[in-house]
Amino acid sequence: MRYRVFRALALGVVAVAVSSCSQAPAPVQITTHADDYGQPLGTQPVHEGGDLVMGLSNDPDRLDPTTSSSLYMRYVMSTICEKLYDNDSSGKLVPQLATDLPKFSEDGLTVTIPVRSGIRFADGTPFNAAAVETSLQRHLSMEGSQRTGEMGPITGIDSDGQNVVLHYSTPFAPITAALADRAGMIMSPTALKDEGKDFGDHPVCVGPFKFQQRTVGSSIVVERDPLYYDAQNVHFDTITYRIMPDATARAAALRSGEIQVADTMSPQDADALEADPKMHLLVSGSFGFQGFYINIGNADGAGKPVKPLETPLAKDDRVRLALSLSIDRQALVDKAFKGWYESACTPIAPRTTYATTADTACPLYDPERSRKLLADAGVQTPYPITMQVMNVADQLEYAQQLQTMVAAGGFDLRIVPTEYSGLLAAQKSGNYEALLLGWSGRLDPDGNIARFLSTGSSGNYSGFSDPAMDEVLAWAAHTTSPARREALYEQAVRLIGRENPYIYTYRLRNLTVHSNRVTGIEVYADGTVRLGKAAFVSDRNS
Incomplete structure (x- = not known):
């Protein structure tokens, strides 16, 4: 399925209020703001290593892809728990842990997903179709799962060496998009067996980083995973998500250098941050409401x-x-x-x-x-x-x-x-x-x-x-x-x-700010702040 690009622009220089028989309030003068989703690193020279600190606007719920309902969990998990599919900056679905888009049978009742081979979870467990089947079964049937309805009317899941096959009672067109979110996050079957319902306290997946520790209400720390299949393109040693609900405090911490990136900035601060030569304001529309x-x-x-x-x-x-x-x-x-x-x-x-x-x-x-x-x-x-x-x-x-x-x-x-x-x-x-x-x-x-x-x-x-x-x-x-x-x-x-x-x-529009000391951060219309392949700017660029 093809998706058009979503580029949410403000409605013009003057906003005209919707009205009917009642007198509407006077229009408010506003200014348009162009989207800036950020850019991947490309070939620019960057500094290897270092510890990034992100000011996270709210404390996520449990880091469990099956039970979570928090946007902020998605921020953290984007660095430690890849999905079968993702969306890119143009709003197009692309494979991540899958190797191609799903193949639908002629009647739409069978969906075959080819998955990667030769890679490992952060705990060393091999990633394969059987591991994907285990995660999808958990999403589908675990008590308290928030994913069941997202996966549609599945009657069965099975796998062979390289494919996972979903069987449906009736066709379900949205499945690819669902697997580009938490339903598509694949967890280590070893960790699932060891941790059970407590998996979210010590999550283990495939990602550029792996979970290190969490202090509820204070911070979450992830560290570079040397087992990651694309480890040569991961640059930070650690990322610390510091819980900072106050937007003004996040803005002040950015300016002082205490943190290097912050999400969900206040519109009250956005104009000043956009004008600050030491900062880069990322602006993206939203699929949400x-x-x-x-x-x-x-x-x-x-x-x-x-x-x-x-x-x-x-x-x-x-x-x-x-x-x-x-x-x-x-x-x-x-x-x-x-x-x-x-x-x-x-x-x-x-x-x-x-x-x-x-x-x-x-x-x-x-x-x-x-x-x-x-x-x-x-x-x-x-x-x-x-x-x-x-x-x-x-x-x-x-x-x-x-x-x-x-x-x-x-x-x-x-x-x-x-x-x-x-x-x-x-x-x-x-x-x-x-x-x-x-x-x-x-x-x-x-x-x-x-x-x-x-x-x-x-x-x-x-x-x-x-x-x-x-x-x-x-x-x-x-x-x-x-x-x-x-x-x-x-x-x-x-x-x-x-x-x-x-x-x-x-x-809303996603307002994310980062210091010019950092590059490679991206935020798309799905709202997730992508830090996994970002890096500190090389001293040669300073």
Whole structure:
């Protein structure tokens, strides 16, 4: 499957707020910013060795590809745990631990994946098709797995010396894209046997680096792996991921030289960092989205049978639609993020495969209609909603702006600052009413929709269940016709806009900064900061 390049540019010199019968806020002056995904090292001379320190904006959950749901885990694992496939800077899927793209049988029910031979995991265990089969079986069947739904309706997995073969009950078009993410991370079968469910405490995979140690809440250290098949192109001795949730502190640490790279920089700091001659700002669009979950039926934990909650917000789609109509997305994102991000209203990223006008359009900002919907629903206004929000400055600022905006539509938004780990726990357990948290995005739309909205999915954090949605998403995953998939995703977006289990509000751009002492760092639209082949600049270039 071919994917178009995703290059998310800001919307222009002047952002015009979406409006309807209500007067929209005055437009905010913004400036366009070109994408810069970074460049591979190529043939430039670099310094061998050294210890890189990255300021990581949040502490990852457990470093287990099967159970993780954290973007920040992907940052760390990108250096120690390669996947069957990856995506490149153009948004194209490419082999990594596989040797070629999958081969689909004529009926689409058998998928054959050729894998590398003659390489080893960091613990010396041979990498082969049997090891891949072991990891994929774990992703598919382990209790608590977050990967099961991503892999589709698999009926069996087997392997021979050089191939892994997936058997399906119905065709599953998104499998290649799924294997370019955590479902495609292959773990040492020896370590899996020794560690079991504790694998994430001592992960062992194939990668340019290997896990050394972790101090929860403080740092994660990885060291160069001499067994890596491309070790001659790995340059750092170690990489330390230092947990630094405060964006201002990360910016200050960059300027002082305490750290050499930092992710998720604040739009409030981005202009100054971009102008700093000692820094290099990487800017990439995102396949993902930001917004907030509404807990509709997640009473016993994500993936468990739904139990509809009895609050008006949970049981009445008019209340959720009213909340959506209370948000002037473009005006809000421009004010809160100084034009570095863009508004979003659906899980389909613009300028990507399957994006159409119909499946990326925003609802009109209409607080008057919002108040009428609340009246029709018979709820007292202002209607109170408690929203958990990541306890970092940018997110709290955005939530406060959102709080002010939705008040005009008849809502009393109550903000609860929460640590990132607490948000992850709340969304999985269902211990929340509304929760502001996004998704870094995947190449295939299935990875941005089915995971969150299919009945019974381990990532269905809203507890949403709709047979019509299940049928549409199943057909979209089973057909290989681009035109048919495009039409089906338009249907899915219409269903989402009717039910609003998740309210999409903006799409960030990945803002990563590194010192000019470092080169070879890349960040693509999947959001992962790639450090594995980076290096310190040679003294001859200083």
